[in-house]
Amino acid sequence: MNIVCLLFYWYRFIISNVVSGRSLFIWAPFKFIEVFLEGLRVGVPLRQQLTVGRYLIKQKLQGVKKYPLVLMLEPLFRCNLACAGCGKIDYPDDILDKRLSFEECMQAVDECDAPMVSIPGGEPLIHKEMPQIVEGIIARKKFVYLCTNALLLKKRIDDYKPSPYLTFSIHLDGMQERHDTSVCQEGVFERAVEAIKLALGKGFRVTVNCTLFQGENAQEVADFLDYAMELGVEGVTIAPGFSYEHAPKQDVFIKGSDVKDLFRGIFRIGKNRKWKLNHSTLYLDFLAGNQSYDCTPWGNPTRNVFGWQKPCYLLADEGYVSSFQELLDTTPWDKYGTVNNPKCAGCMAHCGYEATAVTDMLSHPVKALLTSIRGPRTEGDMVPEATPEYAREKLSSTIAGIPVSVEIAD
């Protein structure tokens, strides 16, 4: 293999890990051929990988320390479901009735200038201007992930045109019983699967967005990932649910080391399966308890009906500002993260840690390559969890409060 091939392989390796996160099950030179052929067969992901890779390398070369990777654009909170683990729908009606206009959405996209835009909700398909908003983002050559529970997709699908820049990210938390329980309504799984098939049939890019909750076991999740691959979706985004303070039910979230044990179990079963997970390999390794990361909340900044949300998509009561620059400049970033803030305890969400994993990959490409070749480690010790600073402070103030008497002998 000549040097050009090697360089090309390396570049492709870096960027394919950024956006697809699939493991390299075979040795690197063979992977080069696989990636190259894949690129020829499916030009669309290649285009996205190149765009995102170029963007990351530019930030690195320019020495930019805080840059966004994915804009989380929430143009409304209203939804047509009421899931037990949702942290977005408990607002009063006057807030649920608010919408970000087309102009406000475009301003957010331009201000932030991230290469990818994720539109969660609420349910974005309820928004009357959504087709225009999506078109506006595509016209700016940004990759848009329209996150939907799919209940309205059949009705609205003809408002959209297939594009390499548009992906429907369909909410599915598992197989029928699991998903219907998770969204608190029977029949939703069936309708979502029907919508996936419809969208794929019409030539849209489709991914599945899966959140894991209490009571899941590794085999069940593995079976679901097999099923998602059979459906023919481009990839699956998978993460543990975050314990939203505003979620209607609090006992649905998986806590502490159970998350890592669950992911190790899933990856153990997945060793010889060709799952396409839409994450970087190092983020998957982090989920399996093998990486110790601080969160990078500015990697996925959030703009919603209140403004730019401090510090991230998940914490709703930390305040809002009116511009992206102000968000970068005025958020006390050091106050957040699992070791700094009890509200962040146990968070392993991709909106906080995927950008950290990507930065780690750019700084330690050999580690990333090796992890990619062998897949996330599923045996052996996990990295120890850091003691939270706030717990340390509490402990020392408790110790300081203990009366100590010292008797001095004559």
Ligand code: SF4
């Ligand atoms: S579909 Fe999404 S936005 Fe709607 S209630 Fe469920 S989790 Fe919340």
Ligand code: SF4
């Ligand atoms: S750890 Fe980071 S991503 Fe998670 S809630 Fe805290 S600030 Fe947000």
